[in-house]
Amino acid sequence: MKVKNKYVNRSRIPEKKFREIIKYFSLDLNAVQIKELTGLSRQTINKYLTAIRLRVVELSILQSAPLVGQIEVDESYFGARRVRGKRGRGALGETIVFGLLKRGGKVYTEIVPNCKSTTLQRIIKGKTSIEKRHSF
Template structure:
């Protein structure tokens, strides 16, 4: 839902629409953080690389220049994703410790 779409429906000024949309986005962020209870039970974890299929002229690592997204999934329930800078064990373990309870069984 962009600013232009809202301006077509509701006759308000552009500055006012920016203010209202920012407030709505902040409230959505607050509510999503409140509802982020730890995942319990069996969860699956995986990382994915998003970006161009390949970069011409570059050899070797196919992940160069791609965005790395790490996700935790409780089947039929909740999903948590986060953009990470690297896929090192320390980075991924810290995310898992923050989002999964102690009783959780992790599947790869």
């Protein structure tokens, strides 16, 4: 008996059960909780959760490649509305988000504690290639 599962080669569980495991994984449930909800054994759940985690790591490594080419940088403030009397940068209760955009490509964002040049330059050096760097 061959079970069809387009996500896992030679899988012994149906595609529907695998999608359930993915759903519960994304809800951050542990193996015992997923076992109770799906009716599969804990060993089976652990096998698939390990495979999912390894794939997430693999994709994260691919995504973390440095940005190359023309890159734009900017910071934005998100959160609370402007408080009367407090203007400009650092209005109370706002979250600072720093972003790098590769023209026609990927975007990298990071929440930063402040907009000091040392903080931002550390991020830029860590996320861009070292080929050419221009400051304008």
